[in-house]
Structure formats: C-alpha cells, structure tokens
Amino acid sequence: MKITAEQLNSTFLRKSLNSGRAGEFTLDGNMMHIFFSVKEDEPASQIVEESGLSPQKVALLLSRLIELGLLEKYEPKSLYLGNDFFSALELNLKRAIGPMAEFLIEEAMEESGLSRNNLKKENGAAIIRAIASEITDNISKQSFIKIMAEYLR
Incomplete structure (x- = not known):
C-alpha cells in the first residue's frame, strides 16, 4: 500500500501487531527513526516535521514499513x-x-474562543470545568462532572 506525500495530512498510522518482528528486518537509520516517530493520535505529516526529511521521503519510508507489516x-x-x-x-x-x-454553555464557549463546530476532545475537560464552576450545589456539580467526563473517553 503506497502513501503519497499529499496523503500524509489525512493518514493515521499505528504500529501493527507484527511490529514486534521489527528486529527480523534490516532497517536503516531513517526507517527506524520513522518507525519510532509514529504516534496513533497524530497524522503522518507530523513525522515530516520531527524527522526533517522531505514529505516524499517520509511517504516512501512509511509505505515500505506498511509493506513489511510493521x-x-x-x-x-x-x-x-x-x-x-x-x-x-x-x-x-x-x-x-x-x-x-x-x-452558561454559550458563555463558556465564547470565553474559550471555541465553537460547537471546532471543540476538540482535548478542550472538553476545560469547558466542563468552566461550566461546573457555576454549579453551586457540590453534589450536583460532582454528578455533572462525572457524567460529562464519560463523553471525553
């Protein structure tokens, strides 16, 4: 499976179940660096920034690591x-x-500079905390936080 440089922004990779077999293959320094730079929660384009290699070279190396099953x-x-x-x-x-x-929800969103269309999960906890701070009853506050935290998993 080939990856092109244009696909790096929209491609997400993870180490496969076979990645424990990495020692069975001869990998050069760039391939090892690329292999260890893969993070599940980041697009493959992040590897370009971290490695200093060209997008074309990263795409080629990632394609090879996929072919190897790593x-x-x-x-x-x-x-x-x-x-x-x-x-x-x-x-x-x-x-x-x-x-x-x-x-209160609209106010919290406005103050955070975020909108309903672009609220990332990583910012959800901050919004929940900001809104929860307005709940005066401690039992209700804790219940609200507990229920809403489930949506961030």
Whole structure:
C-alpha cells in the first residue's frame, strides 16, 4: 500500500501487531527513526516535521514499513466533540441549575474562543470545568462532572 506525500495530512498510522518482528528486518537509520516517530493520535505529516526529511521521503519510508507489516493505516476516533456531547451538556446542566444552562454553555464557549463546530476532545475537560464552576450545589456539580467526563473517553 503506497502513501503519497499529499496523503500524509489525512493518514493515521499505528504500529501493527507484527511490529514486534521489527528486529527480523534490516532497517536503516531513517526507517527506524520513522518507525519510532509514529504516534496513533497524530497524522503522518507530523513525522515530516520531527524527522526533517522531505514529505516524499517520509511517504516512501512509511509505505515500505506498511509493506513489511510493521505499520498499518487506521481511522482515528473523531478528534471533535459532536452534537451528542452538547445535547448531554445542556441536558445535564439543566438538571443541575435549570433554564440558565443554555446561556452558561454559550458563555463558556465564547470565553474559550471555541465553537460547537471546532471543540476538540482535548478542550472538553476545560469547558466542563468552566461550566461546573457555576454549579453551586457540590453534589450536583460532582454528578455533572462525572457524567460529562464519560463523553471525553
């Protein structure tokens, strides 16, 4: 399976189950560096920045590592929180504080500089904490945080 330089931004790789066999192959320094630079949660284009190699060279080396069975392509889980997160956020906040929930959510999003369309999972905890700080009842606050934390897994 060939990877082109143009595909690096949209390609996600992980070490395959066969990666323990890496010692059975002769890998040059660049291939070893590329192999150990692969991180599941980052697009393959990150390897270009870390390695200093050209996108074409990285694509060629990644293709070879895939052919050897040491790496495999995969589709990552969504990096963004979707409508289910915001529906749960509003529902659970309404349970905790009542009808002001929608206003507090919009205010927290505005203050963070993020929107519903671009909220990454990594920013979800900060939004949950910011909103939870407005809940005065400690039991309700802890319940809200516990329920919403499940959406970040």
